[in-house]
Amino acid sequence: MSGHSNDNISSKELWGGGRSPYGISYGKMYMWFFLVSDALTFGGLLSAYGFSRAGSENPWPIGEQVFRALPGLEGKYPLIYVALMTFILIVSSVTMVLAVEAGHRNDKKGVIRWMLATIIGGFFFLGSQAWEWSHFIHGGGGSFLLAKEVTVTAENGNQYILPAGEPIFMDHHFGELAEGYANGDRNVELQSDHGHVKLIAYGEHTHEAELLALTINKYITDEQDISGADAAKLWEARSNSFKFGANMHENEYAMQQSYANFFFFITGFHGFHVFSGVVINIVIFLMALKGVFERRGHYEMVEKVGLYWHFIDLVWVFVFTFFYLI
């Protein structure tokens, strides 16, 4: 428990000097005040994201459509990976609170065990985030913009009139070769006969990919596949504007670069907090291992870094909702 925090002390005595009116040590109090200011930074970032999104004229990508891949698995798993990351962070928050609890009982072994579990959880989260960044940067299959208006029939039978400038998305295999083709790679050749469009990449191994289907509205609403002659029609109407994955200048997910920039900044800033947290956790783990806290007579340092670690979980809860879900 929190020491004298629940004692009934008259306010005259409490504020009379010689004691902390807050009922906690200065170290813990300043960890709290640091977290208050840090949370305002994240609050500012998420508010900026909200304003940019509300003020955007072009449709904003939907989290479930953009983040739906799992490592090594084909298919659509909307937000499952992000939910898994959330779960990993919650669990590592739990092991941390168990370390704090063990500290309150002066149980050195318990603190060491749970701190170690927390560090492992932190590394798991960092690895997950690295994978997600890599996937976001590499993208699905890339997209190109239409140079003129095209009318196509989708596989659900509906007709769509697509204006010039509309992004059209390629599948993973075709897009991979299209990236070389769009960049002027001389080893990639475009072949087209009887409405069958094919890209061939010559090299040590020859790769080829046929244009089977293209996708419209991929990241912004219910996507539709366009195949056959209609897909070839879209391909013929392409402009020179290709986009592959995401970087600091362009991204295939949205017309607005601010979408990718906010992704990089918000999750990157949070990820850097996690990284710092893991480093601090390792320091505290080593101190516990060497018996510093045992000699000191209390494990309050575990509680202080615990506050920071829970804060990271807290921020992720908000990022999860406001960046991915809504």
Next chain:
Amino acid sequence: MKRDDLIVNDSYSLNATHSEEAGVKIRKNIIFVTVLLTAITAVEVAMGIVFKRAETYTWEAIKWTFVILTLVKAGYIVMSFMHLGEERNVMKKSVLAPYVVFIIYLFYILATEGFAHLFNHNNFH
């Protein structure tokens, strides 16, 4: 070792302990909060999959449900995991008051600047 983290007459750090029996109870509560947070996250993801954004009318309600569930999660993390619920009242208020100000500020800026993007697209005055 010389103690450098104590204020005269008090030892907040040394007294922040509890017994084995109390620990059992606290750990039970920790497990409960864990299950709750995980369940809420699962519900949020399921809602995101089931409900489509095209139906704008429902989506408004879903969005607010997400916000409320998030605040519930945040509340449990801060009050239970971070033990703010066990701190003195004045400590709780010092931590939470800035956010009340922040939220009021956000409402103010939304009300005054929220439509700014509808005007003056290409020039900043």
